[in-house]
Amino acid sequence: MCLAIPALVKSINGDEAEAELGGLSLNISIVLTPEVQVGDYVLLHTGYAISVLDEEEAEETLRLFEDMASLEEGLS
Amino acid sequence: MEFCGSHTTSIMKNGLRQLLPPNIRMVSGPGCPVCVTDNADLDKAIALAGVPGVVLLTFGDMMKVPGSRSSLEKARAEGADVRIVYSALNALQIARDTPWRPVVLVGIGFETTAPTIAASLLQAQHEGIENYFVLSLHKVCPPAIQSLLELEGVQLQGLICPGHVSAITGSLAWDFVADRYHVPCVVAGFEPMDILQSINMLVEQVERGESKVEIAYRRGVRREGNPKALELMDMVFEPSEARWRGLGVVPGSGLALREAFARFDAGLVFDIDAGPTMSPAGCICGAILMGVKAPPECRLFGKACTPAAPVGPCMVSSEGSCSAYYLYGEACV
Ligand code: SF4
Numbered sequence: 001m002c003l004a005i006p007a008l009v010k011s012i013n014g015d016e017a018e019a020e021l022g023g024l025s026l027n028i029s030i031v032l033t034p035e036v037q038v039g040d041y042v043l044l045h046t047g048y049a050i051s052v053l054d055e056e057e058a059e060e061t062l063r064l065f066e067d068m069a070s071l072e073e074g075l076s
Numbered sequence: 077m078e079f080c081g082s083h084t085t086s087i088m089k090n091g092l093r094q095l096l097p098p099n100i101r102m103v104s105g106p107g108c109p110v111c112v113t114d115n116a117d118l119d120k121a122i123a124l125a126g127v128p129g130v131v132l133l134t135f136g137d138m139m140k141v142p143g144s145r146s147s148l149e150k151a152r153a154e155g156a157d158v159r160i161v162y163s164a165l166n167a168l169q170i171a172r173d174t175p176w177r178p179v180v181l182v183g184i185g186f187e188t189t190a191p192t193i194a195a196s197l198l199q200a201q202h203e204g205i206e207n208y209f210v211l212s213l214h215k216v217c218p219p220a221i222q223s224l225l226e227l228e229g230v231q232l233q234g235l236i237c238p239g240h241v242s243a244i245t246g247s248l249a250w251d252f253v254a255d256r257y258h259v260p261c262v263v264a265g266f267e268p269m270d271i272l273q274s275i276n277m278l279v280e281q282v283e284r285g286e287s288k289v290e291i292a293y294r295r296g297v298r299r300e301g302n303p304k305a306l307e308l309m310d311m312v313f314e315p316s317e318a319r320w321r322g323l324g325v326v327p328g329s330g331l332a333l334r335e336a337f338a339r340f341d342a343g344l345v346f347d348i349d350a351g352p353t354m355s356p357a358g359c360i361c362g363a364i365l366m367g368v369k370a371p372p373e374c375r376l377f378g379k380a381c382t383p384a385a386p387v388g389p390c391m392v393s394s395e396g397s398c399s400a401y402y403l404y405g406e407a408c409v
Pocket of ligand 1: 358359360361364371374375376377378381382386387388389390391392398
């Protein structure tokens with residue numbers, strides 16, 4: 001129910017935006033994230049962007065996951 | 077405890093329980109909006125579906141949940157116009173397309189969903205849409221966590237806080253858990269690695285004898301949350317009492333429409349008689365939602381109660397504990 005997935009904002013038109021999600025193009029509402037810009041990733045929940053993803057943090061997390069994965073490989 | 081049902085599902089689906097050492101036990105919490113919706117509220121939604129002319133809209137998982145005497149699915153089979161929507165945007169569009177019919181959205185969901193419903197109501201007000209109504213069964217999480225922490229028999233050493241609720245409320249919503257109840261908190265994302273990382277952070281806090289709120293989901297969650305979403309929510313809703321399955325009445329945990337939005341309030345506009353409330357015999361969803369019992373302890377689990385023929389809501393919702401244990405449980409024996 002609280003599912004939210006990352007989508008890439010392609011263009012903005014007022015409170016609405018066109019976003020890409022898994023190769024599909026969707027119309028979404030950005031009324032809850034007025035700060036969003038084209039090229040940002042947002043967390044999409046029931047057609048509304050609820051948060052703008054922080055790219056640096058996302059990359060940092062990926063790096064952390066990779067570290068954890070290599071640690072695991074090292075253990076097995 | 078992981079509060080959120082989506083965390084429970086991810087834990088079960090990815091077999092994370094088997095990866096953990098025996099001294100770490102995960103307990104699922106009440107963070108499944110469908111599951112915690114009280115039968116009396118569900119009965120109201122079902123009664124609304126029976127009002128002549130009404131188009132009743134609901135998010136998918138609600139359809140099959142058995143109320144006291146019926147379900148939305150049964151009401152639809154009996155001729156009511158009940159439709160599944162994926163967004164309040166769809167709901168608003170249906171209202172625009174059929175201005176001669178009252179369109180009622182069953183508003184369920186936590187802080188993640190409530191701002192989207194608020195936005196739809198503000199839009200309806202702005203456009204002068206007169207046939208859009210919401211039955212607000214929305215709930216907010218912090219008061220529920222507080223009443224859970226006050227319960228005897230619930231001893232938590234760490235709390236995985238809901239990721240997408242926190243995207244709205246901010247991690248500061250959980251400060252009281254760490255400060256007042258001395259329970260370490262980590263806001264987590266939903267990938268298996270996110271969850272393992274958050275468990276690790278909780279264990280480190282326990283080892284250091286600390287209790288603070290940390291964010292393991294920094295890419296999506298900020299300490300102050302989403303101020304715009306909070307502002308819209310506050311414009312439309314005010315705190316109210318709400319009844320949670322399992323927890324009972326929790327003061328301040330509901331979201332009622334403010335007086336300025338009374339004309340959109342399906343609970344006020346329609347005169348409905350939902351009849352006396354009954355609970356499914358033998359179902360222990362309430363205890364499961366409080367983390368006091370686990371699904372296999374229910375004697376109906378997997379026998380009289382399965383996802384195909386659910387007795388209680390925890391087996392219906394894709395993020396209900398019973399459903400997660402049923403679908404992915406074998407891997408964890
Ligand atoms: S298994 Fe079914 S009857 Fe038992 S607690 Fe879960 S939902 Fe209720």
